Amino acid sequence: MSLRLALLALLEAEPATAYELAARFDGSSARLWRAGQSQIYPELKRLEAEGLVSGVSESRGSRARKTKYSIREEGCRVLAEWAETAVVHGVPRFPEYLKSSYLEWATFDGARRHFEAQRSHHERLIAGWSEHVRELRTQETPLLQARLRQAPDSAADAIVAYKVLVYETLIERSRAEMEGARRGIELVDRLQQESGLPGSARLTSPIAGR
Amino acid sequence: MSLRLALLALLEAEPATAYELAARFDGSSARLWRAGQSQIYPELKRLEAEGLVSGVSESRGSRARKTKYSIREEGCRVLAEWAETAVVHGVPRFPEYLKSSYLEWATFDGARRHFEAQRSHHERLIAGWSEHVRELRTQETPLLQARLRQAPDSAADAIVAYKVLVYETLIERSRAEMEGARRGIELVDRLQQESGLPGSARLTSPIAGR
DNA sequence: TTACTCATGTAAGTAGTTACATGATTCC
């Protein structure tokens, strides 16, 4: 159910077409949620049917048309209610750590590659989020500017501060994961050294005739 | 596609019925993956059809029967291949941080409750994982014991070490998130103080007539 | 005999993905 809330949050800042919303959910600016066009078009129709947003058909060029969606009062109420409601924590699902926990099946080289990939993945995430924190502080992002235009001046500090805290927390979280990956590489090096085997060897291998 | 790998990994340690696997994916021992019965029964059938596991019908009591599944050589090969393959990172989706980043819609009390819930959530996760690390080190868990029986003695260190690293990393990751929640509570206190408003007030509110 | 666990499923629905289809508009 987060998709509709993400859509409402975007529309609260600024009216937009489904196409524009899809673009925001697609590029590097989609940092907390992502969705494809095929999900956004029907969801907007549902939101309109429920009276949370309103779609207005506008002309585009001479013959074509587009539908610009705006949030309605009821949509704002749903946003406020969501902000007030406790999050339900999803079931734990960590595909990358599931794999990490069975690396005895991999070659030493494969295990090293795994941890190196994790490290560089989190490095990229941190770089992106750090840049975004900078943009939030200097109020460079168009979406933040639009959001600030809608809200009373007294809320401006809070709007920026909550978002900055989110990305700073995610940065620290990824730092912890980078450190885990660093320790993983050390571990693989130690295990390989202790085994005296080449990097292409594995500690366990499929047993014939199961 | 992680479900089948989680199933293969469990069956590699020890043959089991679908019911037993479902129980393992359900209790507190399901720390990296979780799945319901309705997903496990058909997936095991598929794995059998593909020749990765074999199901043997055994009698249970006088009239009833059960199917015990074991991993086959081809299933072990798939596990080894998976361990060697790079993980594809899913799209970013952080429902709890999406909410955090729009807390200006909530009341001060609601925002505080949100961060307090996050903090206690991660506290519980850390407690569970810490306990599990201890159990892994003392080799108390039946699943680890079964896994160690299957693997050569030379792999025992690695099997334990990879799993311990996973949970220690997740502990540090949750610690970072707890610290974020602590900072969140501080932030709400500061924002409320600066506003001079009661805890039941919100900084932005639905605008009539949208 | 009653309640609980063991055991095996099906059905309907939600959320999201990948791929395709279509056509106008704008920029070079």
Add this chain to the structure above:
DNA sequence: GGAATCATGTAACTACTTACATGAGTAA
């Protein structure tokens, strides 16, 4: 005139959830 972008969708599929249905085995 051709390529990229704007714009709106549909269809089929995958993964997972929630709820239901059935019956034997076991322990109080």
